[in-house]
Amino acid sequence: MSVFQLDGFDLDAFVAATLAEDVGSGDVTAQAVIPPDAVFDGVMDSRDAVVVAGLPIAAAFFRALDPAVEIEILAAEGEAVAAGSDLMRLRGNARALLTAERSALNTVQHLSGIATMTRAYVDAMTGSGAILLDTRKTIPGLRRLEKYATRMGGAQNHRMGLWDAAMIKDNHVAVAGSVEEAVARAVRAGIGAIIVEVDRIDQIEPALAAGATHLLLDNMGPDLLREAVGLVAGRVPTEASGGVRLDTIAAIAATGVTYVSVGRLTQSAPAADIGLDFAPA
Numbered sequence: 001m002s003v004f005q006l007d008g009f010d011l012d013a014f015v016a017a018t019l020a021e022d023v024g025s026g027d028v029t030a031q032a033v034i035p036p037d038a039v040f041d042g043v044m045d046s047r048d049a050v051v052v053a054g055l056p057i058a059a060a061f062f063r064a065l066d067p068a069v070e071i072e073i074l075a076a077e078g079e080a081v082a083a084g085s086d087l088m089r090l091r092g093n094a095r096a097l098l099t100a101e102r103s104a105l106n107t108v109q110h111l112s113g114i115a116t117m118t119r120a121y122v123d124a125m126t127g128s129g130a131i132l133l134d135t136r137k138t139i140p141g142l143r144r145l146e147k148y149a150t151r152m153g154g155a156q157n158h159r160m161g162l163w164d165a166a167m168i169k170d171n172h173v174a175v176a177g178s179v180e181e182a183v184a185r186a187v188r189a190g191i192g193a194i195i196v197e198v199d200r201i202d203q204i205e206p207a208l209a210a211g212a213t214h215l216l217l218d219n220m221g222p223d224l225l226r227e228a229v230g231l232v233a234g235r236v237p238t239e240a241s242g243g244v245r246l247d248t249i250a251a252i253a254a255t256g257v258t259y260v261s262v263g264r265l266t267q268s269a270p271a272a273d274i275g276l277d278f279a280p281a
Contacts, residue, residue, distance in 0.1 A: 003056065004056035004057055006148055007144075008144050009144040009145065011057065012060075014057075014145075015057075015060050015061055015064050015103075016064070019061065019064060019065070019099075019100070019103055022102060022103050023099060027099040030094075030095045030098050030099050031095065034094045034095045034098065035094075036095060037093075038093070038095065039091065039092070039094055040090075040091070040092060040093070040094035040097045040098060040278065041090075041091045041278065041279060041280040042089070042090050042091075042276050042277060042278055042279055043086050043088070043089050043090075043276070043277055043279040044086070044088040044090070044104075044105075044275070044276045045274070045275060045277070046081055046083065046084070046085050046087055046112070046273065047084070047274070047275065048083050048272055048273045049080070049081065049082050049083045050080070050081060050112045050113075050115070050116045051078065051079070051080050051081075051112060051115040051116045051118070051119045051152060051153050052076065052077060052078065052079050052080075052081060052087060052108075052112055052152070053077055053078065053108070053111035053112050053114065053115040053148070053149040053152040053153070054077075054110070054111035054112060054145075055073050055075065055077065055087060055088055056073070056077070057104075057107050057111070057145070058104035058105070058107055058108045059071050059073065059088070059090075061100040061103045062090055062092065062097055062100045064100065065093075065096035065097070065100045066092040066093045066096035066097060066100075068093075069090055069091065069092030069093070069096070070090065070091045070092060071088065071089070072088065072090070073087070073088050074087055074088055074089065075087045075088075078115065078151075078152040078153070080119065087108075087274065101276050104276070105274060105275065105276060106271075107145075109271040109272050109273070110146075110149075110269075110271055111145060111146070111148070111149040111152075112149070112272035112274060113269040113270050113271045113272045114149035114150060114153065114265060114266060114269040115149045115150070115153035116153065116269070116272055117153070117264070117265055117268075117269040117270075118134075118149070118150045118152075118153025118154060118265050118269075119153040119154055120246060121153075121246060121262055121265065122153065122155060124249050124250050124253075125249055125250060125260065128250070128254050129253075130240075130252075130253035130254075131155075131156055131258065131259050132154065132155040132156065132259070132262065132265075133155060133156055133158040133239065133259045133260065133261040133262070134146075134147055134150040134156075134157055134158055134261070134262070135241075135261055135262070135263040135265075135267075136158070137263035137264075137267040138266045138267075139266070143160070143161075144160075147160065147266070149266075150266065153265075155265065156259075158261055159195075164193070165193035165194070165195055166186045166191045166193065166195065167195040167196075167197065167216070168182045168183060168186065168194065168195065168196045168212075169197045170197060178206070179198070179203050179206050179210070180206045180207075180209070180210045181210075182196075183206075183207055183210035183211050184210050186211070187210065187211040193213055194212050194214070195212070195214040195216055196212040196214070196215055196216065197216040197241075198215055198216070198217060198218065198228075199218040199219055199220070201227060201228060201231065204228060204231050205231070208235060213236055213237075214236055214237050214238075215228075215232060215236055215237070215238050215239065216241050216261075217238055217240050218241055218242045219241075219242035219243055220240065220242075222251045222252060222255050225240055225252065225255035225256075226255045226256065229255055229256040229257055230256075237258040237259060238257045238258050238259070239257060239258060239260070240252045240253075240255070240257045240261070241260070241261045244261070244262045244264075249262070
């Protein structure tokens with residue numbers, strides 16, 4: 001039974017499916033090269049300075065193939081560690097642990113990469129009062145994990161999916177005929193949270209008058225964002241989105257917006273350089 005709990009995520013099923021994809025009919029290398037009773041003492045470490053995410057998930061891969069494996073997790077989720085830091089020590093059946101190695105490392109590298117990039121964006125916003133949000137720009141099937149990683153980096157989650165808030169964007173407006181009509185239809189449908197994307201100042205008052213509960217200010221520069229925030233005057237939360245990079249987020253966050261959302265946190269984060277090496281105690 002797994003000990004890592006994440007709402008809406010089945011760790012045991014994820015581990016089983018991932019191992020099935022990688023192992024297939026068997027690890028021919030381990031079976032040919034490693035004696036069945038050989039023991040592996042290993043250390044997982046980070047070659048870069050990273051923010052850690054995914055170690056309990058990695059441990060689940062090892063335990064799936066060697067239930068008797070001894071694992072010591074040496075870093076906390078969300079902890080910033082220096083290059084060269086040990087993250088996990090494990091001892092168990094060599095065949096099993098080496099078969100699970102790639103799946104475990106892929107997961108930790110990907111999630112820690114997301115958490116590390118997220119922390120850099122959070123740090124760049126320090127002092128602004130704005131909150132960093134992720135987006136739905138995730139790898140299919142990995143959304144729960146990737147959004148978990150952004151939380152480990154210090155962000156908050158935006159919508160998890162299409163069901164937990166309405167987000168009216170330019171194509172919705174185009175089909176509905178106007179911002180006002182699109183928002184009014186969402187209000188009539190009984191939707192409580194209605195996020196409206198606006199890319200012009202003149203869309204703000206119609207969206208608010210129709211019942212928007214959150215404005216997404218799309219691809220506006222800092223001067224236009226300040227103007228928009230002044231017009232909204234705290235009536236609803238405001239979110240800056242589009243064109244946000246590490247070198248621009250400080251100026252964007254300083255405009256007074258409530259949130260800044262960044263798709264590249266899950267879309268473009270490089271994998272962290274984390275490895276597993278034979279290291280007898």
